[in-house]
Amino acid sequence: MATLTFxxxxxxxxxxxxxxxxxxxxVSRGEFVTIVGPSGCGKSTLLKIAAGLLDATAGSVDVDRxxxxxxxxxxxxxxWRTVRRNVELLAELHGVDKDERQRLASExxxxxxxxxxxxxxxxxxxxxxxxxxxxxxxxxxxxxxxLFDEPFGAVDEITRERLNEETLRLFEAEKFxxxxxxxxxxxxxFLSTKVYVMSARPGRLVASFDVPFGYPRSPEIRFDPRFxxxxxxxxxxxxxxHS
Ligand SMILES: Nc1ncnc2c1ncn2[C@@H]1O[C@H](COP(=O)(O)OP(=O)(O)OP(=O)(O)O)[C@@H](O)[C@H]1O
Ligand SMILES: [Mg+2]
Numbered sequence: 602m603a604t605l606t607f608x609x610x611x612x613x614x615x616x617x618x619x620x621x622x623x624x625x626x627x628v629s630r631g632e633f634v635t636i637v638g639p640s641g642c643g644k645s646t647l648l649k650i651a652a653g654l655l656d657a658t659a660g661s662v663d664v665d666r667x668x669x670x671x672x673x674x675x676x677x678x679x680x681w682r683t684v685r686r687n688v689e690l691l692a693e694l695h696g697v698d699k700d701e702r703q704r705l706a707s708e709x710x711x712x713x714x715x716x717x718x719x720x721x722x723x724x725x726x727x728x729x730x731x732x733x734x735x736x737x738x739x740x741x742x743x744x745x746x747x748l749f750d751e752p753f754g755a756v757d758e759i760t761r762e763r764l765n766e767e768t769l770r771l772f773e774a775e776k777f778x779x780x781x782x783x784x785x786x787x788x789x790x791f792l793s794t795k796v797y798v799m800s801a802r803p804g805r806l807v808a809s810f811d812v813p814f815g816y817p818r819s820p821e822i823r824f825d826p827r828f829x830x831x832x833x834x835x836x837x838x839x840x841x842x843h844s
Pocket of ligand 1: 615618620639640641642643645802
């Protein structure tokens, strides 16, 4: 059994909007699965169902809800807390004692490259730095299942590439079960073991691609001909999914 398993998930909102139709797949530890699909096809809805924030109309999710880390599209930091205190927040809410949560926070801040900014407030951070802080906050919980909802959609291309490289390093270190949502095909290929294409609403999985690169992964794979070839195939499937 995978760490996170969706079985025949369908979702219809009370207003009649059909968001998902019969979605089934699993993500095991050491797998990094990315979903790409047209805007409004039900990707965020699927993550919310995984996290227990929404109940599916049909089908079931099998996952240990205590072990889920969720990185939202916006960094959702508390403006009155410093970077360190924001990163400590989840551990604090889980009752981890002060010494241990400070240790976890320092380790996570170091991993995401924010050392030296511990005492800064969110308002003095760039968008990319805020996302790093948000990632670090989730990392302190060492979640076996990591859900990412378009975390890097709002940063420039170079910053996004750097954040992708950091995400890769986190994955290589922690080997969580990763489920990632993005509109960027290159980001999907760069990070993942597998990429699914979702159809327009109601979202269904219409294509699946195995990524032929192992881990640890070098940034250089972006220049590998297989990278371009796979990106082209996914782009083609995605164009089909829009119609
Ligand atoms: N609470 C809700 N009530 C009714 N409809 C909803 C609700 N939440 C989402 N929807 C609808 O369900 C569909 C899927 O929404 P969702 O946010 O999952 O899309 P998405 O694939 O994440 O899109 P994007 O790529 O733009 O983030 C959309 O048509 C949206 O309007
Ligand atoms: Mg969304």
